[in-house]
Amino acid sequence: MLAKTKEDVALKTITYYTALYKAQKTLDVLNENQKSAKQRVTDFTELEKNGIIPRNDLLKAQLLVSKTQLSIDEANNNINNINYYLTTLLKLDPSVKIQVNEEDFFNLKTSNAPTSDAIALENRKDLEAVRLQGKASEANIKIAKAGYYPAISLLGGYTALDLKDIITVKYAMNFGIGLSYDLSGILKNNVHVKEAESRALEIKNTEAIMTDKIKVEVQKSIEDYDLAINQSVVYDEALQQAAENYRLVKDKFDNGLSDTNDLVEADVEHLNAKIQTALSKATIIQKYYELLSVSGQLSQSFNLSKI
Numbered sequence: 001m002l003a004k005t006k007e008d009v010a011l012k013t014i015t016y017y018t019a020l021y022k023a024q025k026t027l028d029v030l031n032e033n034q035k036s037a038k039q040r041v042t043d044f045t046e047l048e049k050n051g052i053i054p055r056n057d058l059l060k061a062q063l064l065v066s067k068t069q070l071s072i073d074e075a076n077n078n079i080n081n082i083n084y085y086l087t088t089l090l091k092l093d094p095s096v097k098i099q100v101n102e103e104d105f106f107n108l109k110t111s112n113a114p115t116s117d118a119i120a121l122e123n124r125k126d127l128e129a130v131r132l133q134g135k136a137s138e139a140n141i142k143i144a145k146a147g148y149y150p151a152i153s154l155l156g157g158y159t160a161l162d163l164k165d166i167i168t169v170k171y172a173m174n175f176g177i178g179l180s181y182d183l184s185g186i187l188k189n190n191v192h193v194k195e196a197e198s199r200a201l202e203i204k205n206t207e208a209i210m211t212d213k214i215k216v217e218v219q220k221s222i223e224d225y226d227l228a229i230n231q232s233v234v235y236d237e238a239l240q241q242a243a244e245n246y247r248l249v250k251d252k253f254d255n256g257l258s259d260t261n262d263l264v265e266a267d268v269e270h271l272n273a274k275i276q277t278a279l280s281k282a283t284i285i286q287k288y289y290e291l292l293s294v295s296g297q298l299s300q301s302f303n304l305s306k307i
Helices: 002-049 055-089 118-123 125-148 183-254 260-294
Strands: 151-163 167-180
Touching (some): 002 260, 055 260, 118 125, 125 183
Antiparallel strands (some): 151 167
């Protein structure tokens, strides 16, 4: 089970690493958007002073800056917490600040993702361990049943051979085979056989249950991985739509054809689309490694000897 434990630790590390990337990427997008929001407040302040826009519009722009700042603070808090979890797991100094390399996510080839449970049923270490227990239990049954058979022993002793008028031999060895039964032992052995058979049946049932569990895990993981890919495509499209929508609304606002509510709403939608698009890329990688894990292939993707 040592290999399974190593894979569990590796998957947990990947999960934290992906979460750290998501938090850092969210912070980057929020900081970028905050610059635009603060610039809007500066512009609106001048417009409000000159009586071009009502004060209510300036307050809405300022409110967006405040809300974005709250999200920035939350993102920083998430980064600190995840960084601590990850450094603790990797036995690093908690003061170490882990930076995620974006190329780790966008350059990874996932074309070899499993598409069925066949590989999992062959490679899962926990299932292999149960199968080995099953073989051992079958051997124990054979050993226990051996007690039903009589004990065989080689008998020997001295005898005198006297063939009249031919030859006389004294102290010749006499060999033979003896069979002995221990009736009380046979009765006791019956209990041992039943115990061994019961244990074998228990292990067999455990293997069947684990096999079904693995099939369910693999199927769910395949579905989750496919969903992450499909959602990423939709988020890419949504980002393009949100960017174009914001451009159009901004153009209308600059020409007095749209109000501040429309502008702020379009800006928030664009911000959310940028965040979701960035996170969806990392989700694909996370679901890919989860699929490798339930298929028993994660150890083939990393050097786990130092874990």
